Each structure stands twice: as structure tokens, then as C-alpha cells.
Amino acid sequence: MTRHIRYAAFFCVLLLAALLVNAARVQVVQSPAYDDNPANRRATIARYGQPRGNILVGGRPVTGSRDSGEQLRYERTYVDGPLYAPVTGFASQEYGRTLLEATEDGVLSGSDPLLAPLPLLSDLTRARAAGGDVVTTLDREAQRAAYEGLAGRKGAVAAVDPSTGRVLALVSSPSYDPGELSGNGAGAARAWARLNADPDKPMLNRAVRQTYPPGSTFKVVTAAAALDAGVIRNLDARTRSPAPYRLPGTTTRLDNEGDGCRDAPLREAFQWSCNTVFAKLGVDVGVARMGATAEAFGFNDAGLRIPFAVAPSTFDTTVDKAQLALSSIGQYNTRATPLQMAMVAAAVAEGGQLRPPYLVERTTRRSGSTVAAAGPRPARQVVQPSTARKLRQLMEDVVREGTGRKAAVPGATVGGKTGTAQHGVGNSGLPYAWFVSWAQADRDMEPKVAVAVVVEDASADRGDITGGGVAAPIARAVMEAVLDP
């Protein structure tokens, strides 16, 4: 009997050993796979278990956290939510995160390993670092001026600092309150359904995620290509441009809004936005050089991050001459985000140098110490400095005595370009009003701001459809906000 008792005991030990081995399998070997299973709520619970770090504008947070007492504990709140929504995005328990809330999530949620003072120790203790803060480059006054300038009309504003690439304003309108999407409740689901069903698409970030035909504002790029290529050497020499202009290889005739464009020199053609002159100019420069210049300004670049992705602006390089003519006046397949056009203005203002735009100045720990600082990134020479100088003159003329007079700022040099882009089948849609500009205060050594404004469906008043009437005042307000200390 004793022998069999020993065997039975051995059997019991075998059972318990099997348990131990299996426990090790689940808790050690399979553990990472189980932890990462999307159905496992633990990661989500941990994420919302502590207050989220804040996004700062002008030294003050524009976000906050509220203890909801639910399983997913802390909910995101927003100060002036609609104003900063195109920058912050939303952070929702239910619908994930977008824009800065998404790209800077590691710092904000505290999961970024850089946040931990002693990474190895916190790996062991599994302590999650407190959420860090994200300091943005935005200018409070510029942002507000842009938002109030749009006044709820569909459109967008992007403003950058030409000398650094810092994004000073990024506004999309109509906007929404991202705070509505926070939380676990039915309210968030209702807001989500309502915002998604809204025909005005309030959650669309028009400043960086929507491309528009840039219309006449693209003439800055065409002029740059022509000057750089040496097709035009003298701004005041008459061009050989018929008006109306027959598109090469077709019978379609291109005309202008006003008179006096026949053989107009570049300065006048730019000032009065002559379609015929620039369409022919684009064809004269050729598709290769046009494309190269447009791409140097940032078109066709799908890789731009500020740090969230910017929709690529496009300049089609597989075109015939007629299409190239239309492309050169910002029609056909040419499309640009407002931020892209602000980059064009910035490069002109900065002597032909383009600094990639960025939105995050630095990230900090909860204690305030810096985790990572963005700093300006290396500049890219887009056009020759002499070309940039001439372009500045052209743009200054537009504001001084051309279509952009409403953008003039007292005590500052302002250069700009208006645009009115047709769209829709047979150009039936209400036109988009554009204005791109830069400004340099008289006391400053260099331009401080470059802006692009687009207003969709810009009024039914045909006399006022050019960007100069609708968009320029908004640009002026933004530039004034930046220049006024």
C-alpha cells in the first residue's frame, strides 16, 4: 500500500506541477500577446487612469482633464475647443485621437519612455509617468483673429513664421468642440453621429487636410518658375501674350476678368492677375521646370508632417500644353492646402528659403523639464534669392495698388496675392476666395508672418468675389495680430 500511496502522491505533485508550468506559460510566455490583444481593456484603462498632459498655446493650456469616476477615468476637456480643434484634434475614450492628440499621444498619455526619470526602474515597477505637456508654436492672438475673421464661414487660415517655420495660426471653419467627443456617455455617441452627418463637415481640418484649386495665388509659383528659368528677366518688359489666349492644341479661348492684359509686363500681369499672361508663361517655362519649382515649394510631397500629416498639394506633371496652361493659373489638377500656400508666401518672404512648418515647439514633463525640443529645421533654397526679391516686389505691388489693397497694414511692408478659383462642373460652384500674403513690420529686420486664407463659397456678390474682398481682410487681421507685440 505504501508504494501505491507514493505513486498517488507523485500523481498529485504532477498535477500541481502542470499548474505551475501552465501558469508560467500564461503569465510569462503568452503574456505580451495577451496584453496586446485589442479586446483586452487594460491598456485602455491604464491610459485613462491618470490626467492627460496638456497642450499649451502661448504658455497657457487649452486642454484639461476631468475625473469622471468611470472605469475609463479621466476625460479630456478643452478651453476654446472650436478655436483650437484644428490643432488639438480630439481625444475620446470611444473614438480614439486625432491631430496633436494623436501624434503627441505618447507624451500626453505618459507612455513615452522619455518621460520616466529612471526608465529601467519604471519598467520594473510598471509605474506610468505623469502625462507630459506639449508646447505649441501657435500665436493666441493670430489664431483668434483668424477664427473671428472667418466668422463661421467655410474656409481655413494657415499662418507661419517664414524665418523659422513655426505655425502661428491654423484655423478651420466651421469648427466643432472636441470636448463633446470625450467621455463614455451617450452624449459622445450623439455628438459623433451629428458631427459626421453634418454636411458642412466641421471635423474636417480644412487648413491641412483639404486641398483647393489655388487659382491665381498659384501665379506666385508660376512667376517664380519663369524668373528662375530666365524666361522673364525684366519685370517691366512687355510679354508677348495675346488676350484672349487660345490654349495650345485646342480651340478653347482663355480670357481675363479685366482689360489691358494683352502683352502686359509681368509686374502688371501679376498686379491685375492676368490669366492669359500666366497661362502662356507656364507653357513657355515648360512642364519640367514648372513641376520642379512647384515641388521645391512643397507640392506633390506626401511626407510633410507638422507633426500630423498634411494632405499633399498637387501639381500634375503628366499634362499636355493646354492642361499645363490651366495648371499654371492654379486650375486643372493643381490643388493646394492653405498651409501649402502659406509656405509659398513664406518662402518668397524669406529670400527664397523654405523652412518646413512645425507646430510643436517642445514637449515637457509634468515638472516642466524639457523632453524634446523641435527647433527650426534646415531651410531649403526654393528659388534664387534674386528671384525671391523680384517676387516680393510683385507681391508688394498687389497690396499697394493692385487687387490686394485691403490687406495693407500700417507701419509694415505687406506683399500678397489674391485668387479666385472656380470649381464644380462647368465652374457652377461658388468660387473659392484666396489670399496669400506676408508682412514685415518697418522696425523688423525680416518678415514675421506669412498667411494663406481661403474662404469657400465666397458670397454671391460677383463684384466682390476676388480674394481681395473676402479673404484679404482676414489675412490683414492675422498679420496685425502677429506684428503687434
Next chain:
Amino acid sequence: MMSAGVDTAVAERAPARPARLPRRRGIELALIVLAVLLSVYGYCAVGLARNGTLPPGAAGYGAGLGVLALVAHLAVRLRAPYADPLLLPIGVLLNGLGLVLIYRLDLETPGDRAAPTQLVWSTLGIALFILVVAALRDHRVLQRYAYVSVVAALVLLCLPILFPAVNGARIWVRISGFSLQPGEFAKVLLAVFFAAYLAANRNALAYAGRRVWFVQLPTGRVLGPIVAVWLVSVGVLVLERDLGTSLLFFGLFVVLLYVATGRTGWIAVGLLLAGFGAVAVGRFEPHVHGRVEDWLHPFASIDAGQGPGQLAQSLFAFAAGGVLGTGLGNGHSVLIGFAVKSDFILATAGEELGLAGLSAIFLLYTLLVERGYRAGLSLREPFGRLLAIGLASLVALQVFVIAGGVTGLIPLTGMAMPFLAQGGSSVVTNWTIVALLIRVSHSARRQYDGEPAP
């Protein structure tokens, strides 16, 4: 000081026999103090992790558990002084740890507080423990009640059939808000019956029958009882849909039969019958079939878009614990939902104490089983031997069935983790098991007293 005084008192009462064997009651007391302190520490750790303060009831809880353990210790000291000194401390520690885990889970479910009830049941369990230790002078008395035991066990097993099913299993008796699991009590009664029956008939059962290949089959005459028990097990399974209990009874019977007769043939027959029964029931009984499917594919419901099932949540909890665990009060095992405090209590231990804590718990059970086997080995008469082996095997099988179930080793069957899980019937039964083991180990050791140590 106090232990020395009591020792003297015992020695004075039995001065005729000089005690050559150490009784080791001081060790037991020290281990009990350690067990109580560990439990109070766990209780405080939960409070500190959740609210940053010591829980208000810490002192009362510690005092309550301490007094209960001390009274139990006194009963052992007075009535079973030769008993194994590890059995009681292991029971106290597991029970205390169970109370901590249930209290910790109560914090997640403020509307449903189970820890106070569990403390009452633990008190009842320890009271029964004291009663058994004090009143049962000799465990061999139980041999006389073998057939009373089996009738009582069958009645207890059949009782829940009259009551409505709870969550698919008819294992509950609900009387005016109180719910009991009579199957738990039936375990001990059946162990007593098996031990008595086999002790009496082991020679008859050991007769060899025909030899098929190299397996020595038992004779047809004595095949009757094993078939009967098998039928009862399957009956329980089909009528009450309680896979765990039937597995437990059957396993217990096979182990005892093997120990009593030494015939490997019994194991062959047992495994064959068990395998046949399990396959048949797993195939045709929808409730059990679902459990098997869950075990084979724990994440099927996730892939089907219905979210994780209980077993998947349990595996997530164990995985979240890793090696060192999240710490008491910091886990999210409450996501398991239903039965998190009873069947799935081990998942909370696994998540918050990690593989380290889980291994410690398994080793405590192993130690408990080992002490039971040791007592069985050192006894000389067959009933006591089989009783000790049976009770220890019960604990081992039950731990295996439920812990294997919640960690995905075997199909999940609803069953209480001994001492840890919420459930009054279970905790009372387990204290009875420990009390019987204490009695058996006392007898086992006392027989050597006054003789040269073996």
C-alpha cells in the same frame, strides 16, 4: 510564554507517558501569527493602493482573524497535540488571503459586498473545525458511519435537482436568501465512505480477473461498485450539469481504489470509463460542449465581434500579472465579471500577485496535500490511511480542476478554489477537511510517542 504554559498544562494532565516526540505546537503558533500578519498586510496593501490610507477595518479584521486562528490553535493544542503543525497555518493563510482578495474585489462592486459574509462563513468553518478536533476523539469512529455517509452524500447531491438552475448548473440550494452548495459537503462524506468501503473490501477487490494484453482486469463481481460510482458521477453531470464535481468524485474514487488495491487495471478501467463519459457528454451535452469549445478557442468570441468571454478575460488577467504582478488593488480582474470572486478568484491572485504569488499559492496547496499524504503514510491502519489520502487528493484534484480551468489548461468547470473563493459551503467543507487531517495526523504521530522514532 503562553505556549510554554499550555505545554506544561498538557504535560501535567498526562504525566504518565514521557513525551519523547516534540509536539511542535510552538512552531504552529509562530506560523499562525505569520499567516495572520501576512493577511493583515495584504488587507492594508489593498487599502493603501486604492485610497492611499490604511483601510478602516484593518485592526478589526486582523483581530478577528487572529482570534479565530488562536482559538483553533488552542483546540489543536488541547485535543490534538501531536498534529502536524503546518496544516492549520496553511488553512489560516489561505483563508486570510481569500478574504483579502474578496475584500479587494468588493471595492470594485460597491453594491455587492461579499467579504463580511465570507468572514461569517469562515468563522462558522473554524467553529466546525474546532468541533471536529475537539469532539472526534478517534477518526476510526467514522468507519462505523460509512453507509450513513453515502446515503447522506447522495441525498445532498440530489437535493439541488429540486431547485432551479443557476447560470446553467443545478448545484445550488436556495433557502430564504441563503444559498448552499450541498455537493461541497458531499465530498467529505463520500471520502469517508470510500475510505471505509475500500478499507473493508480491499482484499476482495484485489482479486485479479482476466488478463487482456498486459492489463490485469478486475473480476466482474467487484466491478459493480466502480460502475455504480461511475453512473452516479455521470448522473450528477447530466442532471446538474456540474462537470467539476463529477470529475472530482470519479478521480477521488479511482485514486483511492488504486491505493487500496494496488491494481493498475483499475486505473485503466477508470480512465477508459472517464474518457468515454467525458467524450460522450462533451459531444452531446450543450452546456459542457460549450465549455470544451471555450477551452479550445478562448478568443473565438473576440473574433466573432462579441468581445472577450470569461475565460479570455481570465487569461488576460493572468497575463497582465506577469512575473511580479500589479500589486494588490492595482489589477483589473473585475473585467471577468460574473463569478470573479468565486470560480475566478485565482485570476485576481494571478494578476495582482503575479506568477510569484501564484506559485506561492500553488506551493501552499502542494504542502497541504503533502502533509495529508504524509499523515496517511505514517498511519498503520487502512481506514485512516485511505481517509487521509482521500482528503488530500480531494484538495489536489479540486485545485487542479479549477486552477487548470481558469488558466486554460483544461476545460473550465465551475468549482470553488479551496479556502480562497467566495462560497460558504466550500470554506466550511475545507475547514472540515483540515480538521480531519489534523485528527489523522495526530493519531499518526501519537502512535510513535513513547517508542523510538521511526
